Amino acid sequence: MTAPAIVLVPGPGGASEDFGFLAPMLSRHHDVVVAELGSASDADELLDAVGRAVASAPGLPAVVGYAIGGVAAVGYAAEHPEDVSALVAIASWWLPSPKLAAHVRLWRSLPDREQRAEAMRLARYSAAGWDSARQPSVTEAGLRLMELSARIGTVDSAPRVTVPSLVIGCRDDELVGARESRLLFGAIPDARYAELASGHAVLDERPAEVLQLIEAFLGRPERHPAGTLISAEAL
């Protein structure tokens, strides 16, 4: 089979923060289109943003989303099963955790940009992955997407997703909570689940491992039947 096109849906940091590694590496084998969430202010606008990217991708693309981008990808796949071939949701959730909401309230309350960035950095990276930590850029649009993140989930959409799906959770995700990612796995009928040793910023902490999971899944989605807990590769 030829490799499907991929629509990448970033989190609040935007494509340049989230997909600096994944986008060029996936582009070696796939056509890649990146969705722009811009200043989407509700779930419908998120789905529209995904829809615009899907429309410009050749064939039936796989949709790969990170954080709220993954929530949007799940929502889009539920509404438009005929337009996508597969779904990958990375560090996404079933319900937004109360701790995520508390973090977002803290970030909003901090008076200056530097304090905000440092507070986000502390929340996003695990202790073990701290050597990968970068200072996040903080835009008003990004902050609004974070506030939206604390309000929306996949409770209604996930059970209606029919395409083969891969859910990637992060063991040490202090924002989303690995359990919420696992609940998303529980909610999507044709889902398999992998959990990485990482904080929420898995695209900085373990980007190559995420790439491997995506390539292996898209290469042969049926390799792991629905319900599989994918264990880490023996190295």
Place this chain on the structure above:
Amino acid sequence: MSGEDGQRVDVLIVGAGFAGLGMAIRLRRRGTDSFVVLERADAVGGTWRDNRYPGVACDVPAHLYSYSFRPNPEWSRMFAPGDEIRRYLEDAARDEGIEPHLRLGTDVLDVRWDDTGLRWTVTTSRGVWSAGVVVVACGRLSEPRIPEVPGLEGFPGEMFHSARWDDRVELDGKRVAVVGSGASAIQLVPELADRVGSLLVLQRSAPYVIPRSDRAYSAVERTLFARDPDELARLRSRLFWKAEEAFAQRSGSPEITAAARAHALAHLARQVPEPELRALLTPDYEIGCKRVLISNDYYPALRRPNVTLEASGLAAIEGSTLITRNGARHDADVVVFATGFHSAEQPYAPLVRGVGGRSLAEHWADGMIAYASTVVHGFPNLFVIDGPNGGLGHNSAIYMIETQIDYILGALRHRAAAAEGPLQVTAAAEAGYAEMLARLSAGSVWLSDGCASWYRDPRNGRLTLLWPDFAFAFRERNGEFDPGVFEPVAPSVAELS
């Protein structure tokens, strides 16, 4: 030992380095006893037996550069010194019960497929073996390469290759020349600079050098690794995936490549304030084209008053005078050739003759190729570890070797179960694999303008040494034996039309 003439063995392994010993250990652990490991030297250890120059160390972290099935909580440092790796391999050979299968000091002279007996006949300096299966595990960088320059033979002082280090040669206070500025030279030069009278370094092309984050593991860490094997597995996983990220510097992302280049050039700028010397040490090709080297003490060594960098290759020797291509002349008492190894044309290739008497060297006249980087059309039941397109510039060779061992064990299981005679890979599968490699390497730094390296075959510019993708992609594609691309070999088939 010629008493072993005519001995039959199921699996014959050539070479007792990481690859050959790894293969032997996995066979032994399966309970297989019908195998031998032939080794031309008088000890195991491969690269780590041959390379004993001052400062020799591995530039892949030790917890990654070791067998997954023999984790070692005792590694002394992030980057293990060479002799510690050699001891690791010697211990492995002893503890795993490989020694009874070892035949040291045994030079393989001829490996020949018997078209009627459908077995391999292996002629050695110590007798002849008949083997059902041959595993070539001779390494990739085993045969030292010394440049052919006029006057070499007439040099009155001592000279030797870095992989054949001569401890008897007195260096203290001498005028020493190191020819080369690659992975061996960069480890050697800082060690010699202290001891010798004067040191000359001949550099054909400047390497990219990045900081080396080496450190010792504390006793507490080593105790933790011993008490909690999961801690060691987590470290290995982190090291592997961190190394994988560096592949992105080689292919597909100009931004990531530029960041890697800037990282290396900033290291140079920090360590070499002198503009003239820095200019000589600034590479004129893209990063990743050649092996990226790691060192914190190479650049500082070159700044010492008794060290001279000549940014030119060796052209000739007149008496004890080295003449470089740019016309400079330097006198030397000792010459150390840190000039690398024969890589594009492997020394074992002319010795191995497959179906119809055709040699691997003939089959590879247009550059090495092997399906799954392991099996070659016309060479049934023969497997090459560390062979064509099995090398990496960004991650651990041991991961690749273990992938190939898994492939071979799969083939052996299939052979035992299927009873359909010797298997050879089809010509079509081999050609398809070559096309896939060409697609993967297109757009990579190795095939970019101005990039020449030992990764490519000088006869045609094909990338024949390196696997041009992530290491995980090698295992994904080549980790499992697939009998579908093999065909049986009939006795006495006339292979050539």
